[in-house]
Amino acid sequence: MNYLITGGAGFIGSTLANHVSKENFVIVIDDLSMGKEENLVKNSNLRFIKGSVTDSELMDEIISKNTFDYIFHFAAVASVADSVERPVDTHQVNFESVLMLLELVRKYQKNLKRLIFSSSAAVYGDEPTLPKKEESAICPLTPYAIDKFAAEQYVLAYNHLYGINTSAVRFFNVYGPNQNPESPYSGVISILVDRYKKVQTGEDTQFTLFGDGSQSRDFVFIEDVIQALLLIADKKESLGKQFNVGTGNAITLNELIAVIDKSLGIKLPIAYQSERDGDIKESVSDISRLKGLGYEPNFNIQEGMDKYLTSEDLV
Numbered sequence: 001m002n003y004l005i006t007g008g009a010g011f012i013g014s015t016l017a018n019h020v021s022k023e024n025f026v027i028v029i030d031d032l033s034m035g036k037e038e039n040l041v042k043n044s045n046l047r048f049i050k051g052s053v054t055d056s057e058l059m060d061e062i063i064s065k066n067t068f069d070y071i072f073h074f075a076a077v078a079s080v081a082d083s084v085e086r087p088v089d090t091h092q093v094n095f096e097s098v099l100m101l102l103e104l105v106r107k108y109q110k111n112l113k114r115l116i117f118s119s120s121a122a123v124y125g126d127e128p129t130l131p132k133k134e135e136s137a138i139c140p141l142t143p144y145a146i147d148k149f150a151a152e153q154y155v156l157a158y159n160h161l162y163g164i165n166t167s168a169v170r171f172f173n174v175y176g177p178n179q180n181p182e183s184p185y186s187g188v189i190s191i192l193v194d195r196y197k198k199v200q201t202g203e204d205t206q207f208t209l210f211g212d213g214s215q216s217r218d219f220v221f222i223e224d225v226i227q228a229l230l231l232i233a234d235k236k237e238s239l240g241k242q243f244n245v246g247t248g249n250a251i252t253l254n255e256l257i258a259v260i261d262k263s264l265g266i267k268l269p270i271a272y273q274s275e276r277d278g279d280i281k282e283s284v285s286d287i288s289r290l291k292g293l294g295y296e297p298n299f300n301i302q303e304g305m306d307k308y309l310t311s312e313d314l315v
Contacts, residue, residue: 001025001070002026002068003021003025003026003068003072004029004068004071004072006101007074007075008026008035008072008074009036011174013074014028014178016072022045024045028040029058030050031053033077034078034180053097054100063107064104067111068109069113070233071116073101074118077089083147091147095150098155102155102158102164116167116168119169120170121170121246122140125138126281133286152170156168159240167238167239167242169243171225171246172217172219173220173283174245175219175222175304176221177308177311188217188256191207192207192257193308195207196266200314205269207257207270209272211272211279214253215252216282216284218250219247220245220297221297224304227298228295232293244289248286249284263305263306263315264309
């Protein structure tokens with residue numbers, strides 16, 4: 001099979017690319033603003049192209065001169081704060097590139113088995129009803145969330161209107177190896193792991209926690225995310241639909257820190273600061289729709305963290 005993975009040098013994209021390139025040909029495009037080329041394995045099945053998904057000439061060349069079975073569109077400016085600061089610039093990546101890709105696929109990729117778009121749980125905003133279902137009220141609070149929802153709807157509409165095989169995924173809090181803790185887009189777990197590393201090496205460091213630590217999140221390990229993506233890509237029942245990708249369970253930040261403290265035998269110094277405006281207090285997914293495809297999370301937070309910490313040589 002032939003795969004195109006945009007944003008494929010980033011955390012989720014590179015993990016998927018490394019997995020599928022064992023037995024398939026993969027083209028990765030990434031501008032390296034967030035990702036790292038070294039995240040990608042070196043093998044003859046994987047071709048890396050440095051470039052932006054907003055480059056119409058480059059994207060036309062890639063889509064017109066190759067035949068793809070699967071396209072995974074992960075490329076995005078994933079920083080909520082950046083989208084507030086630069087709404088026009090981030091809109092070009094987070095929305096306009098998606099519409100351009102859909103049109104190129106409509107023109108050149110008549111036999112595409114699936115295009116999967118990475119949306120976000122951010123589309124639910126702070127609407128309080130839990131757990132979040134795909135049919136839950138949508139309340140995007142930022143340009144990032146607005147663009148993700150609008151792009152997602154275009155992706156699904158192209159299935160209904162033009163017969164292009166599309167699906168979308170709403171990621172909750174994904175964690176695992178190859179997350180970059182120095183990136184402003186990074187998840188809280190990779191930042192925590194970085195601070196634990198510094199404590200182990202004797203550095204004077206602490207973790208800044210905004211609020212009292214009672215805010216809860218649905219943390220999903222990267223290997224479960226790959227399982228979900230491949231299921232959605234291959235099941236006919238997933239055509240034209242969006243899927244929550246999580247575990248269906250939430251944990252507070254205080255509980256999460258206690259889990260890592262226990263695993264490493266370390267007490268991480270915490271600096272508590274005031275809660276930030278716009279931060280969502282609670283978030284947890286309903287994954288009934290995804291489970292209907294055969295998905296079952298293999299990692300609870302303890303198991304996922306143990307594997308992540310081992311990969312980082314912390315245990």
